[in-house]
Amino acid sequence: MQAKALVEQFGLTVAAGEGGLERLVKGGYCGDLLSEVMANAPIGCAWLTIQVHQNIVAVAVLREMAAIIIAGGNTPDEGTRTRADQEGIPVLLTELDSFSMAGKLFKAGVVNEPG
Amino acid sequence: MPPLKKCFHIKGRDFIHAGQAAITVQKLLRQMGIAQSLIRRIAICGYEGEMNVVMHGGDGLFCVEIDADRISLEISDDGPGIEDIARAMERGFSTALEEYQEMGFGAGMGLPNMENHSDELHIESAPGKGTTVRMLFHSPETGDSQED
Ligand SMILES: Nc1ncnc2c1ncn2[C@@H]1O[C@H](COP(=O)(O)OP(=O)(O)OP(=O)(O)O)[C@@H](O)[C@H]1O
């Protein structure tokens, strides 16, 4: 599934990184501690977080993520949007909390490959 | 392949550019056709090393050296140094200030991540003397750059 399909299916707001909407979502991850996410998030995932500062874009680029989903109605800093645009990392917004959004993704078939 | 060395400056407390050196190196390694699995390990280690300089260190230098049989990262700063290196290596140990914890830093996982994802990790540090972290990656993994 492409990142843009998530946008359409779940009515997410595209805050930045539109150029990356064709990225393939190969899994999902929830986390707000950056080093923990860096170590454990699957490659190609959609990352659900409540962090909004621009270092999340660096994490997403380095971990080769498909998209960042900022949960809980939080909004990204301006620098986050600029950097996400530069790197082509979609930054998507939802009012839902991370758990509820993850549940929807899971139901839609976004699952992590074992290992 | 002749060895290639590139260095980038890191500015302490500059969270705006933090991560940029690691990203630049990731792109460079991709252009060079380095194996994807190796690039991913270096991405983790580079990120953690760079963030430690930004958050705990001070101004610093981030160098990558690419040889035929290995890649090394040397990340050094002129910050306060580490009092007890063994303690700093413990998963969960962190001296990150509360304002950084709120940003999602300070899990005390950076150094453990570097240890897990490098083949060798060497830390030289003393209070008042700054910190140098050197990581080595042996690269027998050439030729699988197409894998996913
Ligand atoms: N370059 C450095 N200069 C001074 N102290 C450092 C440096 N790097 C690490 N430390 C010390 O080692 C501790 C552990 O580092 P580590 O990267 O494992 O965790 P952290 O940076 O606190 O949190 P995280 O990496 O999970 O965001 C730090 O909290 C800090 O006290």
Ligand SMILES: [Mg+2]
């Ligand atoms: Mg750290």
